[in-house]
Amino acid sequence: MTKKALKISIATTVLAMTAACGDDPAGGGGDGTDTDAVTATAADPTTDPTEADTDEESTGEDETGEADETGGDTDDPEISDCEQATFDNVIDEAMCPHVQEVGVQPEPADQVELCRRLYIDLLGISPTSVDYEVDCKNRTVDEIVDDFMARPEYVLMSQRMWADVFHMNSELTYYRYIQELDALVGQVYAPNPAEQITLDTFAVNAVTHPAFLGRWDGLDLVGFNFLSHFGRDASGAERLDIFPLFRMWEERTVMDPLQGETHHVVLNTNNCINSALCSSDFWEPTDQVVIPQPSPGATDPELNVIDADLLTPQQWDILRLPGQRVAQSGEFYEAYIDRTLDRYLGYDLGTEVPAARQALVDLLEANGGNARVVDREILTALVYTATNVWEEDDKPDPETWDAPYWHGPTKQMGAEVWLRSTQRLVGQVPGSCDHRYPEVLGTHPHAYPTTDGTTPDYSFRDTARLLGGCPDRESSFRETRAGLIAALTQATLTQDLCLSATENSPIFPDQFIEDPNDEDEAALSAAANQIYAAALIRPIPATAADALDAGVDGCRDDSNCDPAQFAEHTCRLVIKSSDFLFY
């Protein structure tokens, strides 16, 4: 077996991470105008990780007897193994044997890359140069994360994620139930500790929340509970075994003054007239949810039927048994961790490195089920803060690809983020859709822009749907589109977006304002860089100079191309380029 020296430099990496927090973009001047700003490159592992050997006899020399390229060997004081290193972050600790110990040293992302990532993930929009200067420049990762997690946008992004999980849709479910469940999600992520609830409390309430009970029928109440809280569907046997705990829930059609005809969730105690009908031994042999039949006509809309709004706290204590069991299950925390890792990393780290998942489960338990602690830990871990620049040979077989956690995450902007970001760049007011209500029925409250103070303006929603956003959660679900239809949609939308830009738009090039007839090479290059920097904070990377030349030279050779057309088309191509879409 070929022995290769281990190159572990945890201390160096941690120092680099810390230093990067205060760095200017890519070590540049920090003014966002350095054309060489994109210089951060991933450390190219000098050993083949598949051949790495943890044998203590490793000498730090390769087969030729020469020291490895990092110049280290296992006796070097800078090189230590993961067990000897200390970590501030439980994910960094869990990842060490899978990253540094196999000879990989992820480079921290520069400040611009990190700012875009955090802005998009936590605030739902791509930052402008002004945002960068105000919110990111000269701040540490911790400072940025803490600031962003204290903002309402972070809570909103979290609520949107759960609205997708719960398939919120007021065409099918009473709007007020949805409003209440959404508010409950908001409490999970609330910045103010006094307003927070734990994940356990959330699950106890959510599993039998009327918004959930009103959304699903029959055995699907079990199946979608599993999907929502365990990240997997229930098997047929599990559905049958657990369904008795949901058997008494029904719906009744009522008229709501704001929504019109809708459905109230009710408890039909007639369904549990025999307690065995509402008992399950799936979790515990004694699980049962039996509510004594109320006196006829006292509070119930019909004989022995109680509206969910009229249930007493004591009755809810009984009825929330399924939620209590979900919260107690080991799968619940694991599923939350997996969902959150995917939210921020875009891949399934929990499966790739179960130790990382377990470390976060332990952290969650140690913090009493505080979801914000998990989010913050991920957002400050090297798997998140490292640069996603990672040059790797073409490898047709995915089995041979480098591990995704050897570098920072690369994700594609979601539809709403892209649309809002581009609208702002061309000077429009960013639109929005109400994540709770794909469609507003009647005049119930909502957060859509309005045309007359009350009527929802769905134009943003309808456009976002073309790219997989603002889903109705009945016939369409959120997706990030990358293929033909995405290209077609973006080609269509960007023309109208860029044509709407004015001299006051952030994306409008100063160079063009100075002299709209200047078609010389320097003027076009400056205009292109200004447009690019408006969208991506910094100018076109020097390593993409050929692309810029192709555009500038092509325009100068094209008799139909004038500076105005050049600016418009550069606007179009930049906001649908991979540079802008992937972050």
Next chain:
Amino acid sequence: MATFKANRRNFLKMGLGGAAAAVAAPYFYSPNRARANFLYGDKDNHLIVLNLDGGARTVPMFNANMSGRYNPYGEHASAAAWSVGGVFANAPVALDPTTGLVGQIPSITDIATDICVSTTMDHTPDAASGEGSHTVARNWIAAGFDQGGPGVMSHVMKLHKYYGSDVSEFGSFPPVVIGGGDATTPFARPSGDSEPLKTTSFSEFASQSGDGSAGEQQPDWARAFESGLDNHMRNTHSARDRTTMSRLALGKDAVEHFRSVFTDPALKVAAEPTAEKHGFTNAQLAAIFGTSTFGRNAALATRFLQEGSTAIVIGDNGWDTHSNEMSAFTNSAQMLERVLCGYNYILKQMPHPAGGTYWDRTIVCTISEFGRDNMMGSGYNSGGGSDHTGTPAMRNQAWFMMGGAVAGGQRLGQTNPADVAVMAGSPVYSTQNYLATWLAWLDIDYAEVYPGAAPIEDFFA
């Protein structure tokens, strides 16, 4: 955190306890003959898949001679060996002469002898219980594996002789997946940088053509500029990330290459009723398929078929009928009937560039994640619907194929009317066999995707 801690494995074990008592049905796999023996494949063939999203109760539609518990809708008499469900309207649709169309759309019993039904389709014939999980079942139908993986339409995109890595050399319009449901989009899960055209519904093309309202095309220099930026991004990222970025780049190339298709008003099947292509106006397509979402999507699929698309999946929602099934199921079944009969009508009238008609070269078929069970003697569960718990009534689905090449009127497999269990001696066909049949029909080396499976030759005449 409370003390109860069931780990994932224990949890599964407990959950599956109830299934342990189930008895595996006898089955016969379709023999894995040498690929060269499949005589029906051709690169000029086409495939239209109607995916019934949510888990359709196929027994009352296509295997109707079951007891009332499993089919409370009765059956229609026909000349076919398979039993036509009473849930269907079974009425021809007269065509308005002002549309320029002649005759009528035939009824389901009129075309029953053009349809071959397998009544014993099962994702996992050798398992103790059927697969009742939506997620896993969707993996089976879309990818052919319980763990998922690339969707079968992405395999078509990657392996079909008309496609490749260079869009400019495509010999035909790409495969298409129409529908946004959770059971339909997995058919388009990418295979590397290959993925089909994916659209949620016909309405998406009402507002876009790639050109914007000003209709201004991207000049060559701008294309080169953009392509250069995209290439730079790909070259500075990992092989994994590069694959996603390449899909976007391929999409951009395809928009350019198929610009004439996307800018054609004929693609706006609802908004442009007078737009005509290949002999049919959009108004005529509406008369043939109806104006339901399913019907409109079938019209859009027909447009893509006319452009040469080799394979199209159309998803139809609303089949997960846990409650109040009677009206919902009847409505869904009759929309399916309309689309099915519409295809029977139109494909026979569409000349194919390679000779004959599209009827000769197209298979229209169905698939769904599972059937339905947990019914009482009334034919429904306590909520007036049906569930999916893994019993024979759920696992033994009745899927059809229709087209000039299929063994029309035949029924493959046989189930017991009392419980929909497979009858002794009856063959059972796996979903992998079914998907292999699709690939083989398109002259794709199915063994590259499903090494252990073989096409179901019994479907063919």
